[in-house]
Amino acid sequence: MFQRRRARILLAVSVVVVLVLVTVDFRSEAGGDDLGGRLRNGVSVVLGPVQDGLSTLVRPIANAAGNVGELFSIRAENARLRAQLAQVEERRLSYDDVVRENEELRAQLDFRQRNELETVSAHVTAQGASNFEWTATIDVGTDDGIRPDMPVTDGDGLVGRVIATASNSSRVLLSIDPNFGASVRIAETGVIGSLQGDGNEPMIFEPLITDVEIEVGQEIVTSAYQGGTFVSGIPVGVVTSAEVEDGQLSRTVDVLPYVNFSTLDIVSVVLTEPAAPDEPLELDPSPSFSPPPVDPQRSEAEVPTIPPPVDDADGAGESTEPDAPTPTDGQDT
């Protein structure tokens, strides 16, 4: 009985302490002084080397276990890859032509060539301690030039972004975490939208304009649109479902990420800053191109004219430009 009473008192005191901690952390984060972040960075500094050692020790065993598990799916994957190879062979014929055309167009537009991204390689040493957050710890930190918000990639595509840094380690918010959001576009069509993680479910893409055609199989890449934090063009995933529901104001599209988050090992942190987003084209004050002289008679005869709106009873639909041509003008000539 006495022990149960002590347990209740200890529980009450502990709950009060924890609630104070939650409140202080919440308020300090909102106020810019991230108490929780500093404490977590301290733990990362201390435990980072141990996690690194453990990860190095267990990685070969885990890879071997994974290989055994994959034996069962190899036959099906082989058939799938053969089918994909046949498709790629078909597409390869037009690829060279597309590349040449792309080079010519870039030269004509004086388009900025894509720079090689400056990256730092890192090992994933640990993953999040909770089943409701998809984070990873990597073994590079501020000493290696890592800063928050830098994108993290691997050979397959976008892994996530750095959310906290210590001197020798960093924490990465994986792109499948519900807290993750990014500006992306469809590679083929350029349709821009936002992407959000959804845990172990496919990621959710919301196009900025809902009334666009989106097809299954289209590739999603990062976009620097409106100050996106990522450099443009990092592959993210592929559209797996693009159903349209009538009467919906927003449209959501399922995206399967390229990255296999259960086997993350070596990743790259992109140090390159994103280019200034969507800078307006600078007009040349003395353009070399000048329009050809216009034959007034020919232009009047051939250029179609736009009919004015039908006049309302009160005359509200009248043109504001009194000299604008009317259909009658065009027909008379």
Added chain:
Amino acid sequence: MARALVIGLLLVIAALVEVSLLPVLTVSGFTPDLLLLLVIAFALDDGALTGVRVALPAGLLTDLLSSTTPLGLSALVYLGVGYGVGAARPYLAPESLTAPTLFAGAGTFLGVGGYGILSALLARASASALLVAEAALVATVYAILLAPGAFALTRYVDRHFPVEVPSTSG
């Protein structure tokens, strides 16, 4: 004092195993909650007082290894589970393995589910209800499978580093 150090070391090792080793052996992307399982095992072994005593550091350790939820959220959940399971201990048959194992599963389900709901209330973006239920179910299965090992470990600690308070009737 030695018991506190041993339990503390055990919690740190469990946390390291949870974040470094288990993610490569996941089922459906979910990992076992080893620290919560240890809290439940100690609470079933020694009662509510030990449950609360172990729950606070275990929860804070989980919070420090997390990134997106407020500090103290796991501790709050672990305290509730540690006390609740410890308070139910006197009603379980002392030699039974089935009942404590089922309690470990139920405690894990409530703990993981409760954490999911609280993080949905406090985090910026939340996991869906389906995801919370899925994670809680997978963690429960893990807990039931790992519970006998966790009980053996806590009994070993109890045997070699007994509780200083003589009565453990809860």
